Amino acid sequence: MTEVLEAPQSQGGAPAASGSEPFLVVENLTVQFPTHDGLVYAVTDLSYSVEMGKTLGIVGESGSGKSVSSMAVLGLHDIKRSHLTGSIRVGGREVVGASAHTMRRVRGVDVAMIFQDPLTALHPFFRIGKQISEAYRIHHKVSKSVARRRAIEMLDLVGIPQPDRRVDDYVHQFSGGMRQRAMIAMALVNNPKLLIADEPTTALDVTVQAQILDLIQSLQREFGSAVILITHDLGVIAEVADDVLVMYAGRCVEKGSTKEILTKPEMPYTWGLLGSIADVVGDVSKPLIPIPGTPPSLLSPPSGCAFHPRCTYMDKVDGGPRRCETELPELRQGRRADHLLRCHISDPDAVYESEVKEKIG
Amino acid sequence: MTQEPPTTTEGPLLEVTDLQKYFPVKSSGVIRRTIGQVQAVDGVTFSIGAGQSLGLVGESGCGKTTTGRVITRLYDPTAGSMKFEGHEIGHLSKKEMHPYRRDIQLIFQDPYSSLNPRHTVGSIVGTPLLVHNAVPKNQVVDRVQGLLETVGLNPEHFNRYPSEFSGGQRQRIGIARALALNPKLIVADEPVSALDVSIQAQVINLLQDLQQKFGIAFLFIAHDLAIVRHFCPEVAVMYLGKIVEIGDRSSIYETPHHPYTQALLSAAPDVKQAVVGGRRERIRLEGDVPSPVNPPSGCRFRTRCWKAQAICAEQEPPLLEVGGRQVACHFAEPLQVVSSLVAESESEAPSLQDLSESGDAPVQVS
Numbered sequence: 241m242t243e244v245l246e247a248p249q250s251q252g253g254a255p256a257a258s259g260s261e262p263f264l265v266v267e268n269l270t271v272q273f274p275t276h277d278g279l280v281y282a283v284t285d286l287s288y289s290v291e292m293g294k295t296l297g298i299v300g301e302s303g304s305g306k307s308v309s310s311m312a313v314l315g316l317h318d319i320k321r322s323h324l325t326g327s328i329r330v331g332g333r334e335v336v337g338a339s340a341h342t343m344r345r346v347r348g349v350d351v352a353m354i355f356q357d358p359l360t361a362l363h364p365f366f367r368i369g370k371q372i373s374e375a376y377r378i379h380h381k382v383s384k385s386v387a388r389r390r391a392i393e394m395l396d397l398v399g400i401p402q403p404d405r406r407v408d409d410y411v412h413q414f415s416g417g418m419r420q421r422a423m424i425a426m427a428l429v430n431n432p433k434l435l436i437a438d439e440p441t442t443a444l445d446v447t448v449q450a451q452i453l454d455l456i457q458s459l460q461r462e463f464g465s466a467v468i469l470i471t472h473d474l475g476v477i478a479e480v481a482d483d484v485l486v487m488y489a490g491r492c493v494e495k496g497s498t499k500e501i502l503t504k505p506e507m508p509y510t511w512g513l514l515g516s517i518a519d520v521v522g523d524v525s526k527p528l529i530p531i532p533g534t535p536p537s538l539l540s541p542p543s544g545c546a547f548h549p550r551c552t553y554m555d556k557v558d559g560g561p562r563r564c565e566t567e568l569p570e571l572r573q574g575r576r577a578d579h580l581l582r583c584h585i586s587d588p589d590a591v592y593e594s595e596v597k598e599k600i601g
Numbered sequence: 602m603t604q605e606p607p608t609t610t611e612g613p614l615l616e617v618t619d620l621q622k623y624f625p626v627k628s629s630g631v632i633r634r635t636i637g638q639v640q641a642v643d644g645v646t647f648s649i650g651a652g653q654s655l656g657l658v659g660e661s662g663c664g665k666t667t668t669g670r671v672i673t674r675l676y677d678p679t680a681g682s683m684k685f686e687g688h689e690i691g692h693l694s695k696k697e698m699h700p701y702r703r704d705i706q707l708i709f710q711d712p713y714s715s716l717n718p719r720h721t722v723g724s725i726v727g728t729p730l731l732v733h734n735a736v737p738k739n740q741v742v743d744r745v746q747g748l749l750e751t752v753g754l755n756p757e758h759f760n761r762y763p764s765e766f767s768g769g770q771r772q773r774i775g776i777a778r779a780l781a782l783n784p785k786l787i788v789a790d791e792p793v794s795a796l797d798v799s800i801q802a803q804v805i806n807l808l809q810d811l812q813q814k815f816g817i818a819f820l821f822i823a824h825d826l827a828i829v830r831h832f833c834p835e836v837a838v839m840y841l842g843k844i845v846e847i848g849d850r851s852s853i854y855e856t857p858h859h860p861y862t863q864a865l866l867s868a869a870p871d872v873k874q875a876v877v878g879g880r881r882e883r884i885r886l887e888g889d890v891p892s893p894v895n896p897p898s899g900c901r902f903r904t905r906c907w908k909a910q911a912i913c914a915e916q917e918p919p920l921l922e923v924g925g926r927q928v929a930c931h932f933a934e935p936l937q938v939v940s941s942l943v944a945e946s947e948s949e950a951p952s953l954q955d956l957s958e959s960g961d962a963p964v965q966v967s
Contacts, residue, residue, distance in 0.1 A: 520874070
């Protein structure tokens, strides 16, 4: 790590977040894709917000809409091929329906993204340094040599050895962990206020994963940025995130502080996730408790609660399983004010304490 | 495995001694001279008893998959011996190997590329039966349907194509194929890492059921330490083509002796630990795994090890019995890395916490 970078003023940066509104506010976001087979309900009625300096973890299985929703924040969906409704405000600026010109200003300066697979996200044909400085020069009117110095500085910041030499390397000359570092350098070159990390460590080994997570956290502390961490690994969430949003079939099914969600979950899907994972401590003779069935197709999501075909707690609902099959549960407040859940069980806490806790403990 | 399994009297099912697999590196140009060797697996020794399972963990490039492929004879070993039920199988010809193939089967990591998209499930699962003449032709369909039922698929689906199944179901098809010939040993190469969390547990439970039901031995290759701990009573940790620590589950996870095992365990994110212990301390390894073409002299881990001293570069540490497991390190000593939630009681090993206070280990509070 080097000394603090000079914080460049973003050109025509975002208007200061109005009053107390968090930096990113997503309200009633719905994303649908028309396809030959019908409409894909990728994200439905999703709301969340992230404050500066905080980390939101989004968990869910593949196809739960976690990536789609965050790509919408960057305006990466082709409006001709997707239906977007709702509101996404980045630093008070509306992103949904914004012009391409506005979006170019949002991307990089306000919001940057780290993708899962650095090998496909980085260009094989251009030198690493060029790719990083290109992102810088789009937002800053500086000469190539200044941008190159900035690229070297960024590579040093993310912990690449001999950055002044490696800046002229190509992607294939970097190892997996270094590629991910280079992508982080590229994402951070304009000091974005919000960093979206989409499965940033899934392709990496555990020791390198620990390095990258540490890096993201230390950069966050240094620059006070907001971070959205998308992952399917609850362990990563547990160690890094302040708040968790659990998604299932395109909807938020549970949301709250990390500790709350992981110690006192109140939604059967979250129970299922916690029961499915093995641990490096605890009783090994305890069997894993998988969630039966498979994630639903978003072409025709199940009626009522989307989780009902896989839920084993429907008999705990007042009104019985019939209600789960027909009526979509509202996102309601759980035991605490900041704990939201989507389930018909009237006292999930009691069910958790009496039946679930011991099994998944 | 370090000790003889107590249950078997005639020795282990599979005995691997000093197994080596080198891949040549060729120069470019017309005369493709060999200019180096990728030492993918370099002197690996272990054994698996009938019906037992051994977990092989390590990071990518450490040679765990290559080990699995040599054992199934998809690769030929460069040197060393592999004994299956006492018979040397390392250097058998294709024809001589044929009868052994039905006893050693493989489950692959990626259920999308390991099933031929143009073959029906019936043909995929039935082919091994035909190749080995295991059942008369007119009974193949019945047997396939029985297998599909065993792995939890609808037997009516035998004439569907892989594309009609989800990832978890495809993995079940792969498992049915591996089971078709009633193998004695299954090499499971990252069988769940491509699947969603909720589906992983389904497949792990299925494999455990099958193991109990049919008494199959497993070589379980994975990078996920928690899954390996759950599935395997014996665990071997590999680094750069060598086993650095091997022993039973509790000794490896509760009091790891090798610095690399300690680093791996402390880096693995874990819900339970994070929730119980809050932010915990980590051993942070610097840099990446060195190239297996030109591995470091002496101990291969020394370039990233905080205990490394002059002797580590000069002498390769042998795999020696220390504290109930075998470990290859000049400075092996126990260190309790996983939070003391369970291990608290008996263990006398110092924990990371103690070490960070005395300033002995490169521990960082994260």
